[in-house]
Amino acid sequence: MDPTTAATLGGIAGLALGGVAMVAVRLSDRSAAAEVAAPPAPPLPPGVGDVIAVLRSSGIVVDSSDRVVNNSPAAVAHGLVRGHELVHPELLHLARAVRRDGVIREVEMALQKGMGDGRLVVAARVAPLGADHVLLLVEDRSKAARVEEIRRDFLANVSHELKTPVGGISLLAEAVLDAHDDPEAVARFARRISVESDRLTRLVKEIVELSRLQGADVIKDPALVDVGRCARDATDRSRLIADEHRIELVTALDDGCEVWGDAELVTTAISNLVGNAIAYSDSGTRVGVMVRRGRPGVVDVTVTDQGLGIAPEEQRRIFERFYRVDTARSRATGGTGLGLAIVKHVADNHGGNVSVWSEPGRGSTFTIELPAANASGSIEPAEPPEPAELPEPAEPPEPLEAAEPAGPSTYAAPPRDTDASPSVRA
Numbered sequence: 001m002d003p004t005t006a007a008t009l010g011g012i013a014g015l016a017l018g019g020v021a022m023v024a025v026r027l028s029d030r031s032a033a034a035e036v037a038a039p040p041a042p043p044l045p046p047g048v049g050d051v052i053a054v055l056r057s058s059g060i061v062v063d064s065s066d067r068v069v070n071n072s073p074a075a076v077a078h079g080l081v082r083g084h085e086l087v088h089p090e091l092l093h094l095a096r097a098v099r100r101d102g103v104i105r106e107v108e109m110a111l112q113k114g115m116g117d118g119r120l121v122v123a124a125r126v127a128p129l130g131a132d133h134v135l136l137l138v139e140d141r142s143k144a145a146r147v148e149e150i151r152r153d154f155l156a157n158v159s160h161e162l163k164t165p166v167g168g169i170s171l172l173a174e175a176v177l178d179a180h181d182d183p184e185a186v187a188r189f190a191r192r193i194s195v196e197s198d199r200l201t202r203l204v205k206e207i208v209e210l211s212r213l214q215g216a217d218v219i220k221d222p223a224l225v226d227v228g229r230c231a232r233d234a235t236d237r238s239r240l241i242a243d244e245h246r247i248e249l250v251t252a253l254d255d256g257c258e259v260w261g262d263a264e265l266v267t268t269a270i271s272n273l274v275g276n277a278i279a280y281s282d283s284g285t286r287v288g289v290m291v292r293r294g295r296p297g298v299v300d301v302t303v304t305d306q307g308l309g310i311a312p313e314e315q316r317r318i319f320e321r322f323y324r325v326d327t328a329r330s331r332a333t334g335g336t337g338l339g340l341a342i343v344k345h346v347a348d349n350h351g352g353n354v355s356v357w358s359e360p361g362r363g364s365t366f367t368i369e370l371p372a373a374n375a376s377g378s379i380e381p382a383e384p385p386e387p388a389e390l391p392e393p394a395e396p397p398e399p400l401e402a403a404e405p406a407g408p409s410t411y412a413a414p415p416r417d418t419d420a421s422p423s424v425r426a
Contacts, residue, residue, distance in 0.1 A: 044070060045130050058122075058138040061129060062086065062095050069133070078120065079113065080138060088112070094126045095134045102128050108141065121145040165200035169193055203338075222260040224373055227299050228253035228291045230263055234270035235289050238278060246283040249274070253291045257299045258373040261350040266370075269346040272339040273303040273366050280364075281307035294369060298352075301368040310358040318356065319344045343368065 044061060049070050052059040058075035062068055068084045075081045086092045088111045098105055104127040110119040121141045129135040172193045179185035235249050242249045259266070270289070277287040285306040294300035310318060319340050340354075343366075347354045351371050358364035 044133065048129065048135075055137075057140070058136075060086065060091075060136040060138065062134050062136070064099070064132050066092060066095065075138070078138075078140060080111075091124060091126075091136060091138070094124060095136060098126045098128055099134050104128075162200070162203065165196045165203065168196040169200070172196065223263065225259050225261050225263045225266055227257045227259055227266060227301060227370065228255060230267040231270050231289050231291045231301060233267050234274055237271050238274045241275075242278050242287065245278060245281075247278055247281055248286045249289070250286060251289045253289075254293060257291050257293065259299055259350060259370045260373050261370070265346045265349070269343045269368060270301055270303070272343050273301075273368075276339055276366075277303055277305035277307065277364070281305045293372070297372050299370045299372050301370070302365060304363065304365045306363040309360040309362050310356065310364055311360055315356055315358060319354070 048061065052061065052070050052072050055072040056074060057072070058078055058080050059070075059072040060068060060075050060081060061070040066086070068081050068086060071081045080087055080091065086095070090109055090111060094105055094107065097103075104125070106123070106125045108121070108123045110121050112118075113120040119142075121144075123139045123141050125137045127135050172189050176186055176189045176193070179189065231251065231253055235251055239249055274287065274289060281287060287306075288302075288304045290300070290302040290304070292300055292302075343354055347368050347370070352369045354366065354368050356364060356366050
């Protein structure tokens with residue numbers, strides 16, 4: 001290779017190396033500039049992460065760019081945090097306001113729960129955390145809000161129910177005064193006052209009973225209860241009214257069906273079911289009461305009638321306080337709308353449950369299941385119950401054929417809560 005060619009090639013190689021070196025230098029400068037423009041996020045104050053991790057409520061820490069840098073597990077479980085973002089704009093606005101002026105804020109608000117129409121009622125306390133972070137403590141108040149709503153509804157219902165007999169007694173008393181010179185009218189009005197007074201007494205008694213059942217430690221000293229004897233006492237209490245309506249009461253009570261609890265409460269629950277069955281049955285029909293061993297570890301109390309039946313859409317609500325399927329008939333029979341609510345709470349307080357099978361025109365079957373006192377081992381899960389057959393009387397009159405339903409549809413009573421809302425068919 002001649003000297004000229006070698007020099008030319010050497011120059012080209014030098015230019016190429018110089019270009020590569022220049023590109024490398026420029027890339028290095030850009031990387032350094034980027035590092036200067038985005039400094040590392042300031043660390044959290046010592047111990048904050050440990051405290052956040054053990055909070056039962058929702059604890060969230062956001063930095064100056066509204067990015068979630070730490071949160072408690074509850075914040076994710078309640079849907080307040082997704083990844084490194086606050087889900088609800090209401091909380092984000094609070095955090096920005098606190099960052100702007102440094103003033104601690106406490107707010108109660110309703111946040112959207114998921115994608116539906118549900119609402120999460122929360123109490124939020126937002127405060128600055130050092131110079132670069134904001135702390136949000138969010139407590140779920142949804143249960144307390146539901147309890148308060150139920151309390152308001154209960155008071156409104158009680159006021160409405162008390163107003164009817166009290167108003168009736170007041171009007172009848174005025175009528176007695178106006179008819180003081182007519183003995184027959186006075187006697188008629190006096191009988192009406194007695195009826196309204198009995199209704200008022202029964203309503204107040206059941207309100208007090210229901211309030212007691214909803215309290216804690218209702219059964220403080222459980223005793224051995226013979227459920228068959230309770231059912232016999234309950235039917236004896238209702239036999240007179242059943243005879244007046246020409247309704248036959250028949251029983252089938254197995255021996256040895258015992259539970260731990262309160263005998264008077266169990267008797268009251270069965271009595272309420274029997275009274276309901278009589279009130280919603282026509283003359284010439286039969287009401288059956290059965291106590292037997294159900295599935296292993298369970299005592300079943302079944303009350304069956306041949307009455308009006310309950311529509312499927314009503315069955316989910318009949319255990320609510322003051323709920324009535326047939327308002328006119330219920331008032332005519334003196335029902336308060338609390339009977340089935342009391343049954344539900346008695347079952348709950350004894351560790352059991354109550355369910356209903358019914359079809360319009362084919363009658364109803366209410367079943368209370370209670371844990372047996374001498375149960376051994378675990379209780380097997382319940383199977384969908386079949387409508388109970390009416391027990392045969394000792395000397396049956398004209399037998400009544402209860403129509404066989406096409407297929408049972410059973411609804412368990414709502415769990416105690418409460419939470420529950422208002423209750424009944426009684």
